[in-house]
Amino acid sequence: MNADVYRLPARDVPIIARPEVCVVGGGAAGLAAAMAAARIGLKVLLVERYGFCGGATVAGLSGTICGLHSSGDRPEQIVFGFAGEFHDRLQRAGGAAAAVKFGRTKLVPHDSLVWKETADALLRAAGVQVLYHAAFLDAFADEAGVVRTLVLQCREGTVAVQPTCVIDASGDAEVIHRLGGQTTFGANGVVQTPTMIFRVGGVDMPRFLELDPREIDRLAIAADQAGRYRLPRHHVYLFPMPNGREVLCNMTRISFPDGTVPSGLKSADLTFAEIEGRSQARAYATFLRENVPGFADSYMVETGAQVGIRQTRSIVGLKRLENQDVLKAAKFPGAATFSAWPIEAHGAGALKIVYLEDQTYDVPFETLVPQAGPNLIAAGRCLCAEHEALASARVTAQCFGMGYAAGAASGLLVREGLKAQALTGVQVRDWMQVKGLKTAEQR
Numbered sequence: 043m044n045a046d047v048y049r050l051p052a053r054d055v056p057i058i059a060r061p062e063v064c065v066v067g068g069g070a071a072g073l074a075a076a077m078a079a080a081r082i083g084l085k086v087l088l089v090e091r092y093g094f095c096g097g098a099t100v101a102g103l104s105g106t107i108c109g110l111h112s113s114g115d116r117p118e119q120i121v122f123g124f125a126g127e128f129h130d131r132l133q134r135a136g137g138a139a140a141a142v143k144f145g146r147t148k149l150v151p152h153d154s155l156v157w158k159e160t161a162d163a164l165l166r167a168a169g170v171q172v173l174y175h176a177a178f179l180d181a182f183a184d185e186a187g188v189v190r191t192l193v194l195q196c197r198e199g200t201v202a203v204q205p206t207c208v209i210d211a212s213g214d215a216e217v218i219h220r221l222g223g224q225t226t227f228g229a230n231g232v233v234q235t236p237t238m239i240f241r242v243g244g245v246d247m248p249r250f251l252e253l254d255p256r257e258i259d260r261l262a263i264a265a266d267q268a269g270r271y272r273l274p275r276h277h278v279y280l281f282p283m284p285n286g287r288e289v290l291c292n293m294t295r296i297s298f299p300d301g302t303v304p305s306g307l308k309s310a311d312l313t314f315a316e317i318e319g320r321s322q323a324r325a326y327a328t329f330l331r332e333n334v335p336g337f338a339d340s341y342m343v344e345t346g347a348q349v350g351i352r353q354t355r356s357i358v359g360l361k362r363l364e365n366q367d368v369l370k371a372a373k374f375p376g377a378a379t380f381s382a383w384p385i386e387a388h389g390a391g392a393l394k395i396v397y398l399e400d401q402t403y404d405v406p407f408e409t410l411v412p413q414a415g416p417n418l419i420a421a422g423r424c425l426c427a428e429h430e431a432l433a434s435a436r437v438t439a440q441c442f443g444m445g446y447a448a449g450a451a452s453g454l455l456v457r458e459g460l461k462a463q464a465l466t467g468v469q470v471r472d473w474m475q476v477k478g479l480k481t482a483e484q485r
C-alpha cells in the first residue's frame with residue numbers, strides 16, 4: 043500500500059432513520075424541498091451541518107433575497123410560491139426590510155436570526171424531522187444505482203440513514219459527487235470569487251440613505267489608489283438592514299495573490315479565504331468610518347459565520363441552463379421557477395452585471411435531475427447551468443423555487459414509484475397543482 047495512505051478499518055454504524063425523503067442541506071433550497079415534501083405527507087428528514095437553516099444566506103450572511111422582482115423601469119414582485127411565502131413570513135416577523143433598488147431591479151434585505159426562527163417554525167409545523175450538527179459524509183447505491191444509504195457524522199459518532207429518496211441541497215452537490223455522479227466546476231475550472239460579508243452598526247441612517255451608491259464606489263477607488271487601505275473591490279453593495287440601524291456590507295473580493303480563486307471545496311483554500319476575508323472586511327469598515335458620510339460613528343457588528351462561497355460544483359443534469367437561455371429569456375414547459383435577476387458574475391478581476399430588461403427566463407426542472415440515481419434529485423445552486431447562467435439562477439428566490447419543485451417531485455418518486463430520470467417538469471408542475479403546492483408564479 044502507498045506509504046502516504048491510511049486505510050480506514052471497516053466498522054458497523056447504527057442506522058438511525060428510514061425516512062421517505064432525506065434532504066441534505068438546510069439552505070434556501072433544502073428548506074423549501076423539505077417543506078414541499080412534508081406538505082404532501084411524506085416523512086422527511088432534513089440534515090444540516092450547522093445548528094440552523096439558511097446556508098449561504100445566513101451562515102454566509104448574504105443577507106438579501108434577490109430574484110423576487112422584475113427588471114426594468116418599475117421593478118415589482120413577480121416571483122411568489124414558497125419564496126413569496128417565506129418573504130411574507132419574514133416580513134410579518136420584522137425580519138425583512140422594504141425592497142431596495144439594485145440597478146434595474148430590487149432586492150429585500152433580511153435579518154439572519156429571524157430567518158433561522160422562521161425556518162425552525164415552518165419545519166416544526168410541517169412535521170419535518172430536523173437533524174442539525176449532522177454532516178453528510180458518504181452515500182452508497184445498489185447495483186441499479188438506487189441510493190440506499192447515507193452516512194452522516196453526528197456529534198455522537200458516525201451513523202447511517204436509509205431513505206427512499208434523496209434531495210441533494212448541499213449547494214456543493216456533495217451527495218451526487220460522493221456517488222460518482224458527474225459534476226462541473228465553473229468555466230473551465232474558474233469559479234466566482236468568495237466574499238466575506240459583514241454588518242456595521244452606529245450608522246447615521248438618514249445620511250446613508252441619501253447617498254448615491256456609486257459615490258461610495260468613487261470614494262473606495264480613490265482611497266485604494268491613494269494606498270490608504272487595501273480595497274480590491276471597487277463596485278460595492280451596501281444595504282439597510284430591517285432593524286433600521288445597521289448596514290449590510292457586501293464589499294470584499296477574495297482571491298489569492300496570483301489572482302486565482304480559492305476553492306470552496308478545499309479546507310486550506312477556505313482557511314485562506316476566511317482570514318483574508320476578515321482582514322479585508324476590517325479594511326473596508328475602517329474605510330467606511332473614515333471616509334463615507336454617515337459612517338463616522340460606525341462599528342463592525344459581525345462577519346458571516348463562514349466566508350460566502352458563490353460557486354462550487356454544478357451537477358451534469360438531464361438539461362443545462364445555458365447562458366443564452368438567460369440572455370434570450372428562454373421559456374420551458376416544465377419550469378421549476380423563473381427569474382428576472384441579472385447575470386451577476388463576480389470574477390477575480392471584475393464584476394459583470396447584465397440586466398434582463400422587462401424579461402424573465404425559466405429554470406427547467408430537468409436541470410435538477412442528475413443523469414443517474416432514480417431516487418436522487420438536486421436543488422439550489424448546484425443545478426446544471428453554464429457559468430454565467432448560474433451567476434443569475436443561484437440567488438435566493440430561485441433556490442427556494444428549485445427546492446420546492448424538487449421536494450414536490452420527491453412525492454412522485456416515493457408515492458407513484460417513478461424514476462427521477464423519467465420525470466418531466468410538466469408532470470411535476472401538474473402534481474404541484476394537484477397537491478396544492480404553489481408554483482413560483484402563484485401568489
Ligand SMILES: Cc1cc2nc3c(=O)[nH]c(=O)nc-3n(C[C@H](O)[C@H](O)[C@H](O)COP(=O)(O)OP(=O)(O)OC[C@H]3O[C@@H](n4cnc5c(N)ncnc54)[C@H](O)[C@@H]3O)c2cc1C
Binds near residue numbers: 069070211238292424
Ligand atoms: C457572498 C455571497 C453573496 C450573495 N448575495 C446574495 C444576495 O444578496 N441575495 C441573494 O438572493 N443571493 C445571494 N447570494 C446567493 C445565495 O445566497 C446562494 O446562492 C443561495 O443561498 C444558495 O442556496 P442553496 O440552498 O442552494 O445552498 P446553500 O445556501 O449553500 O445551502 C447549502 C446547505 O447545505 C449545508 N451543507 C453543505 N454540505 C453539507 C454536508 N456535507 N452535510 C450537511 N450539510 C451540508 C450547508 O451548511 C448549507 O446550509 C450570495 C452568495 C454569496 C456566496
